[in-house]
Amino acid sequence: MILDRLAREVEALIFASEKPLSIEQLCEYTGSGEDSIHQALDRLNRAFLDNQHALTIVEVAGGFRIATDREFGDVVSQLFEGRKPGKLSRAALETMAVIAYSQPCTRIAIESIRGVNCDSAIRTLLERDMIRISGRMETPGRPLLYSTTRAFLEYFGLSNLDHLPRFDEIEELLGMSSSEMEERDLFGTGEE
Amino acid sequence: MKEKTVSSKSYRIELEAFEGPLDLLLYLLRRDEIDIYDIPVAHVADQFLNYIRAARELDLDIASEYLVMAATLTKMKSKALLPTHRYDGEEEVDPGAELRRQLILYRTFRTIAEELQRSEETWTEIYTSPGERSRWSSDSIEIEPGQASLLDLLKALNSLTEGEAEIPSQRIQRTMLTISECIDTLEGRIVPGKTISFREIIGPEPARLRIVSYFITILELIRRGWISCHQAYPFSEIELQRTERWSVDS
Known part of the structure; x- marks a missing residue:
């Protein structure tokens, strides 16, 4: 050709x-x-x-x-031995997922979804440049807001935020009261 | 007792693998094949508490989040056991609804995290040019205007001060002046039959330590009754005189 x-x-x-x-x-x-x-x-x-x-x-x-x-990942990786950062922990990945889909969001919002303290996961993501502080929420205490960075897209091979796997319902879900949620199984997954 | 330790050993490994109480709950539901929309509260609460108890037996640090969840579940369980009074027109409130919402939401994000992990798996084996790997090699990451974070600024500041000469320091020797040393000195200075002022004792331009030490010494000598003192009015000269007792006692 x-x-x-x-x-x-x-x-x-x-x-x-x-x-x-x-x-x-x-x-x-x-x-x-x-x-x-x-x-x-x-x-x-x-x-x-x-x-x-x-x-x-x-x-x-x-x-x-x-x-x-x-x-050729194995062969090429030799070039960057010792410099390439390790893979993200599950805590960091979950935190990453929440921020990616509900950004900009506060630490409290992330923690209420994950049900655990997220301080160290957030710190890791900040250090690895996957997220950035994008502002403050204008509520009492003015909590910091976190958003994803370009490094995040690069790391996960995404061309842009629209290319995140689609979960259209998330926004709806986040704002929905528990009773509304009863009425339908949003993901069609039902059971584990 | 020994049996107990063995049986709880499996809990240890598992508890550490959980990303918090919601993760543990989802695991329990899946293990017992429970529908998330039809959670038998009492059963799940018992199972959850079993884990917490096991962890406690092993003296593991239980994150407070687990305890909050345990309390919530216990409350839900007790509510479920009590007969409910229903008034006409009032809908029954399902105490499990909020928990269900949390579980579904968390499960969704956990699924996304797994998805991200798969992408990570793939993309850590792919190298691009020009690519993100410049991030690992140099510390001069190009930041677009308006995109610099607090962390970036701190990093920049650190790189400026890094390796800079140490803050010049100087060793300051602390001079010690004990009460007994002062007494020895005063022995020769406060002579019988003569009056000496405090100012004379400490000398011109005395260091703070000297003033304090001698003042305390004077107080001590007064306590022992070895000297008598006289001050005409506040802030005036303190006049000191040796008494008979000094020679008698020492």
Whole structure:
């Protein structure tokens, strides 16, 4: 498969860029429309696949990047030994989940959902740059509000917040009284 | 007793694996195949308390959240056992409704957390260029305007002060002046038949320690009755004189 000029331009741009390039930037630098860029990206990825490259182009945190294949995780990880942070604990992941879906939210809100103290989980997430303090709630005590960061999207390979797994009902659920909730099983899961 | 320890051993491992009382409750419901919409309060309360008791036997630190839940469940259980008075037109309030709401909500977020964990699993094995790994190698993370957090600012401040010369310090020797030393000195200064003022004793421009030590010594000598003192009016000169007793006692 011979790649066209546009696809190769896109490849060159993504490779050379210091930062992930957004679709708008790719359009601007190549002088093409969004659809053409998307198609060019598809052709590139097909070419990578056909030629059994260890790379693909992915969209993470609103930008396109060249990514290595999962298969080579072990080999590549040697480059970053000792520097790469460990995986998040369950407490941190649960806290992360609550913040991701109900941001901006207070510590109290997180704790009322998880039913346990979340101080250390929040601290870990702040240190790892997964969340940030995005303001204060204008209620007595003016508690801090937490929101997710771009590092969060990058870490979990999300292109943007809309790409979080869909749980449309969460917002509804959070604001719903217990009696309202009785009436329906929101997730169709019923039992564990 | 020994049997008890063995049987509660399994609890220990499990309790530590729980992310709080809601997690433990969900586990109990699943284990006993209980429908979240039809929780037998008494049974669940007993099961929950069993865990807390076991943990307590092992002297484990039980997070206060577990105790709050235990209390809530006990209250619910006692309510469920008591006959309820229902008035006309009044709907029966289900005490389990709020708990159910909490459990469903928590279960949802736990599911999301599992989902996130799967993503984490995948994405820690993927390396991108340009990518997030610059975060691990350098401490100069680029922060977009308006996005800097308090933590970022603190980090920046720390990096400025890091490795900076220590705050210059100086050792200050504390001089000791004991009462008995003072008495020895005064022995030669307060001579029989002569009057000496306190100001004369401490000398010109005395250190605070010297004033205090000698003042206490004077008080001590007065207590022993070895000297007599005289002050004409407040803040005036204190005049001291040796008494007969000094020579007699010492």
